[in-house]
Amino acid sequence: MLATKFEDVDDLVRYCQKVCNACADECSQHDHKHCQDCAEACRKCAEACESYLA
Template identity: 60%
Template sequence: MEQRNHKALIQTLLDCALACEYCASSCLEEGHVKMMVKCIKLDRDCADLCVQAARLLQRDSVIAHQYLLLCEEVCRLCAEECVKHHHEHCQACAKACRTCADACHKNHEPIYQD
């Protein structure tokens, strides 16, 4: 895939990262923060991985498309956790994570190819 085709995918990754950061910050403001710990941790992990994936795609790294497999997995984990909570920020995050996971799935490649 040529670099010029990455613009939409990079934007999807960054949108997901921002939704995760917002969700994590908002979770810290909830009344029962201890119930939100797993959500916050996954939000932070997902945001970090999505930003790194965007960086790898932007620099046209040889591992960028393989990295998307990991990104897809963490996005799906984060979405599964966020959807359990009824807060608006969690539901928005789950939606962004599902969208990102689907985009990553369409674009990742196996680690090793003959």
């Protein structure tokens, strides 16, 4: 993410939210505990991004 160029912080946060949602969607499809833990962490991060942007 640091190698890309963003106009402002909001664009970076939107990108983070997009990546976290995609990761949560993928990891939630797997039954392994570490995948479920990752999905939960990504959902929380995406929610934090949403709160920041509100």
